[in-house]
Amino acid sequence: MPPGVTKTRNVGSLIENAEFRLTVDDLKVISEIMMQEAGIALSQAKASLIYSRLAKRIRKLGLSGFHDYCSLIQSSAGVDECKEMVAALTTNVTSFFREPHHFEHLRTKVLPQLIERAKAGERIRMWSAACSTGPEPYSMALTLLKEMPDASKYDIRILATDIDPNVLAVAASGIYEPALLEPVPEGMRRSWFKPLNDGTDRFQVKDELRRLIAFRHLNLIGNWPMKGKFWVIFCRNVVIYFDNQMQERVWSRFMPLLEDDAALYIGHSERVSGAAASCVVNDGVTVYKKSGGRSLK
Ligand SMILES: C[S@@+](CC[C@H](N)C(=O)[O-])C[C@H]1O[C@@H](n2cnc3c(N)ncnc32)[C@H](O)[C@@H]1O
Incomplete structure (x- = not known):
């Protein structure tokens, strides 16, 4: 809380003794927009998270509170702020070789x-x-370079997408703190990362690694422009934020984009549900294989 701001008990606020009042109505507006824009289901249980992340936006914009903020995001002048809100309320936790068994399966x-x-x-x-x-x-x-160091000479590429332009910018820069690179085996680190030499101890991915990947903005509940099929899809730790119906929709949309026998990797607390479940077979822990005989059009 900035100096000089007095804590008051806000009547009707979901958050006690807070700088701004967050009412049930404000939360409803925010949740509806998050569902519409990103498919993300936010319940009242997430009130503290919503408060802490959006209070920063409210201060930055110089608004008087959540009521004004909700008016802004519902107005035509608030289109850009809706994107900021989606970025602020999405969870970006990730790490190199997260769920290592997936990369071993891939390899x-x-x-x-x-x-x-x-x-x-x-x-x-x-x-x-x-x-x-x-x-x-x-x-x-x-993982690909370990098995095929000259991969960039062939037509083998990775599409990497996200709804949040801020995280995509970090991804495209390929610049990371040394602590983040700890899960990367030493030999790989030496071969494919270089010191940034900008006065910090950060590293940057080398061009040979970077050029295997195309980073693009894509909303999983929006239009998908790609036409070609994939041999591998990693969709991990994102649909957990969607409701059941949206999860089933995303799984179904993957099916026509998967080659027969292609691999689908999902998060540890997720499972393929709905119509798509009959188009895949289990091929390990949270790994599925598209089964050749069936397809969803
Ligand atoms: C917890 S991270 C998961 C990152 C990575 N897949 C992993 O497992 O380490 C979830 C990511 O999903 C993205 N996301 C949330 N809703 C999305 C949507 N509707 N379309 C595309 N990406 C979305 C967030 O911006 C965030 O970067």
């Missing part, structure tokens, strides 16, 4: 066949669908 069960296909001249695409600040697609690319 041993999926890549050998894809490398053969790429060497035979085929176009191979993989997708990190909700890539956050980049560790996930870079871990996919590092």
